Amino acid sequence: xxxxxxxxxxxxxxxxxxxxxxxxxxxxxxxxxxxxxxxxxxxxxxxxxxxxxxxxxxxxxxxxxxxxxxxxxxxxxxxxxxxxxxxxxxxxxxxxxxxxxxxxxxxxxxxxxxxxxxxxxxxxxxxxxxxxxxxxxxxxxxxxxxxxxxxxxxxxxxxxxxxxxxxxxxxxxxxxxxxxxxxxxxxxxxxxxxxxxxxxx
Numbered sequence: 001x002x003x004x005x006x007x008x009x010x011x012x013x014x015x016x017x018x019x020x021x022x023x024x025x026x027x028x029x030x031x032x033x034x035x036x037x038x039x040x041x042x043x044x045x046x047x048x049x050x051x052x053x054x055x056x057x058x059x060x061x062x063x064x065x066x067x068x069x070x071x072x073x074x075x076x077x078x079x080x081x082x083x084x085x086x087x088x089x090x091x092x093x094x095x096x097x098x099x100x101x102x103x104x105x106x107x108x109x110x111x112x113x114x115x116x117x118x119x120x121x122x123x124x125x126x127x128x129x130x131x132x133x134x135x136x137x138x139x140x141x142x143x144x145x146x147x148x149x150x151x152x153x154x155x156x157x158x159x160x161x162x163x164x165x166x167x168x169x170x171x172x173x174x175x176x177x178x179x180x181x182x183x184x185x186x187x188x189x190x191x192x193x194x195x196x197x198x199x200x201x
Contacts, residue, residue: 003104003135003181005062006031007039009118010046010109010139012075020046020110023139025053027107027170032059034174039103041065041095042086044078046109051081060084062102066095074114096121105135107173110142126163135180136164137173 008028014021028038028050038054040047042063051061063083068074074092087102089095096118100106106122108115119138126133138147143166150156167173 002184003036003177005037005039005103006105006107007099007103008046008050008107008109009040009099009111009115009122011111011115012041012043012045012047013112014045014049014109016049021049023170024049024109025056027139027173028053028059029057030170030174031177032057035059036177037062039064039099040081040083041099042077042081042083043075044081045075046111048078048081051083055082062087064089064095064098064102066091068092100125103134105137105177107137107139107167109139123160123164127157127160130159130163133163135177137176138164138166139168139173141166141168 024046032054037060039062040050042065061083062085064087065077066089108119
């Protein structure tokens with residue numbers, strides 16, 4: 001599996017001067033400079049930051065959108081998010097599933113309930129397809145506390161705690177991906193163990 005497209009999930013209300021917005025922008029910029037395509041939901045906040053960062057890095061962007069009629073708390077399409085390609089979907093669930101399907105890797109930043117649902121789906125998929133799963137990167141040290149609470153109160157298997165990496169800086173995201181891709185190159189005939197080994201680096 002070659003990692004080419006990376007989905008960004010995060011707070012749709014992140015402001016341009018916030019550290020969250022800046023981190024998403026810089027992460028997308030660094031990844032775009034390295035040849036990755038950036039995918040997001042076509043909305044504001046972290047999504048907009050990801051698109052603008054990718055464009056600053058000379059990369060391509062894809063936005064997966066839907067135009068709600070009654071979803072009063074959904075941010076919808078942001079005209080100031082200048083995605084290169086838009087894929088329109090019929091509803092929120094279809095949008096989320098399309099984002100998950102298109103991407104080869106997921107990065108989850110801080111956010112609200114929408115981000116929590118996206119995180120849960122990416123984590124669940126990684127566990128279900130353990131050994132063949134798509135890389136999952138959690139951005140921000142606060143995830144250490146979140147995972148610690150989950151470990152204390154939920155019934156988690158050891159595998160479920162191996163399918164993600166936590167990155168504190170944009171440069172760490174690129175390093176994680178580089179490490180994974182290097183292992184995939186060395187062990188391309190042992191696909192079942194590829195990501196398990198890569199996520200224990």
